[in-house]
Amino acid sequence: MTSDSNAPPNGGPMIAVADLVKHYGQVEAVRGVSLGVERGEVVVLIGPSGCGKSTILRCIHLLEEPTSGMIRVGSEQLTFGRGGRSLKGRRLAEYRSRIGMVFQQFELFPHMTVLQNVMEGPVTVKRMDRRAAADLGRALLAKVGLSGKEDSYPNQLSGGQAQRVAIARALVMEPEVMLFDEVTSALDPELVGEVLAVMRQLAEDGTTMIVVTHEISFAHDIADHVLFMDGGQVAEHGPAAEVLVHPTNPRTRAFLSRFHGTAAAVRVAG
């Protein structure tokens, strides 16, 4: 799972994070995390609230500047802290455009229609022709099951629909990796399934994904690797079947026991 920070861009994993540290003032949100994600792999981060899993996604996307450590996405390797090399301005924007992010609160642009939301990235950031962007946008809305909603505004959508638009908006940029930050946590229970179904399809299509979630049985279904995080560190990691069904770390066990219903369901299914 961990990666050598000198790994060659072609040979190593798609995403490599080494010794990542993020402090907010006195608070140590992430305390030395390393992980690697191969092309087409789905890695799921689980753990109690405040364990640092969302912060890791935000650091990979550089929505937060890491305090120290190394992050590599594709061939772009960045180091932080003393003597580090971060990105600014246009190069930072270009880096972010290669990574898709879906947020807990959807964050659709309320002044644009659904189709305009999805076209915004290609047109503004990639300077794509409007017609081509519209075609691409329609295709992606169809993929997430929202054909016919192109001209709706975000406030006319259910939470599940809004989150699927947000996924389409990120996918349309053809990112090298998709980051999902607790994307079903703000949804009514009956709407969770439609969003998970879209993510499941993406995983089957071979999309490289890092997923932060509390949906344990979903994690079991789609994850190649699971990292259990606690107190800003990786407490346990391994294939989904091992970490979720036969955890060795007592903290992982304690955490999973709180999802007893779903964990039992996983065992039955497994």
Place this chain on the structure above:
Amino acid sequence: MHYHWDLSMVLADPSRWWSAVGVTLLYSFATVAVGIVIGAVCGLALLSRRRWVTLPLEAYVEVFRCTPLLVQIVWFYYALPILLNFSLPAWLAAGLGLTLYMGAFCTEIFRAGVISIGRGQWQAGRALGMTQIQLMRRIVLPQAVRRMVPPLVNQSITQLKNTALLYVVAVPDLMYTGSIVTAETYRPLEVYTSVAAMYFIMLYPMTLLAKRLEVRVDQ
């Protein structure tokens, strides 16, 4: 009361009143327009993290918000020429005060409008790979401007009323013309009632507009 109401003397010379209304409207439009431009520039600059940018702007806004407009107009007319060593024409001195006053309030309206757009929207734009300028132009400002419209209309209404203060430096606006006509006719009741009515006729449609805009923004 045996007062004999007589408007004929007051309105004997309509062209004078038209010209007074013209001066009032001209000052209102010009100072509102320039004030909004000042507000847009200063309001956006206030978002900077550089203290040497924001500190002078904060000082400007607070000075103009925390001193009476009447004092500002008089200061620009009587005091500034001493500093500059040449006297400003009355129309300019009065216009400067009104414009900078409007600019200070618009600065706050722009700043407040932009920061009212939630962090999540900024992050969603950044996540797509937008530069700061693209983010402002495509995501933040279109939403913020909608929220700024009602306060800007309200401030413009206040500004039109504030032009009455021009009277102290003898700019021939509606209020000043009223005082001249009163001196000539000894008819303050008719004159000032007419003046008030003219302000009302100009502003009432604007308040209706402001209400309609507020309803639209709420939707």
